[in-house]
Amino acid sequence: MKKNLFFHRLHEIAEAVNEPFEIIQDKVLQLYKEKKKGERVLIKEYGIERPRWRSEDEELxxxxxxxxxxxxxxxxxxxxxxxxxxxxxxxxxxxxxxxxxxxxxxxxxxxxxxxxxxxxxxxxxxxxxxxxxxxxxxxxxxxxxxxxxxxxxxxxxxxxxxxxxxxxxxxxxxxxxxxxxxxxxxxxxxxx
The missing domain is CATH 3.40.50.1000 (HAD superfamily/HAD-like)
Structure with missing residues (x-):
């Protein structure tokens, strides 16, 4: 129940660090393949504020x-x-x-x-x-x-x-x- 929410968060991370969305998406995907919480790892690495949870973006x-x-x-x-x-x-x-x-x-x-x-x-x-x-x-x-x-x-x-x-x-x-x-x-x- 998180597809749109997840991509919204990746867009916010990309914008915050001034990187193309595709690069952020690739990095996150690689981190998930390594059994890591991809977006959380990037947020910590970049030292940015965690994007807020957008319940309105949740989809079943x-x-x-x-x-x-x-x-x-x-x-x-x-x-x-x-x-x-x-x-x-x-x-x-x-x-x-x-x-x-x-x-x-x-x-x-x-x-x-x-x-x-x-x-x-x-x-x-x-x-x-x-x-x-x-x-x-x-x-x-x-x-x-x-x-x-x-x-x-x-x-x-x-x-x-x-x-x-x-x-x-x-x-x-x-x-x-x-x-x-x-x-x-x-x-x-x-x-x-």
Whole structure:
């Protein structure tokens, strides 16, 4: 849910350091391939102020609505997110909150992924044991590793900049990997 937001931030960085957007984009992409938070590394290297988070630029992946609608008919859905305040209202604005049973956002909880306590909080509020939960996420570091440590099943969605993370150990390997949310639907219909 961050494509436009991400590119907006890269444009702001390029403008702040007086570099062409393409150069900044290439640098960030290379950093993500090295398992680094690309734009954060550049902001620190250039010594510039971090561009503000623009919630108005957030966009859902195209298949999000259908995926959530169909899965919510069979499963309880929760969101664990490192987000600014107002995550639930933004999900409502996008028309998907009605498919979600629980929203745990870092700004409201004072915890953020990969801290295991945010996962434990979500499981507690959902009255769910880890072995009965599936973490679906795009980030190996923030989603897959901590969920696996707790005993949750994991699905890595290889979308966005984090698709470049190369898995190097068993702790980083999700139980399932898919390329988009449509494949998540197929996975749940076939495997789960």
């Amino acid at each position: 992946f195209p298949e999000s609505y259908e995926c959530l609608e169909r899965l919510s008919k069979k499963y309880k859905i929760g969101v664990i997110a490192n987000q600014n305040p107002g995550t639930a209202s933004r999900l409502e604005k996008h028309g998907v909150l009605r498919f979600i049973d629980l929203v745990i956002a870092s700004a409201e909880e004072g915890l953020e992924k990969p801290d295991r306590r945010i996962f434990e909080l979500a499981l507690s509020r959902a009255h769910c044991k880890p072995e009965n939960a599936v973490m679906i996420g795009d980030r190996v570091d923030n989603d897959i590793i901590p969920a696996k440590k707790l005993g949750m099943k994991t699905v890595r969605v290889k979308q966005g900049m984090w698709k470049y993370w190369e898995v190097l150990s068993e702790s980083e390997q999700a139980d399932y990997e898919v390329d988009d949310l449509s494949a998540v639907l197929e996975l749940f219909e076939e495997e789960m």
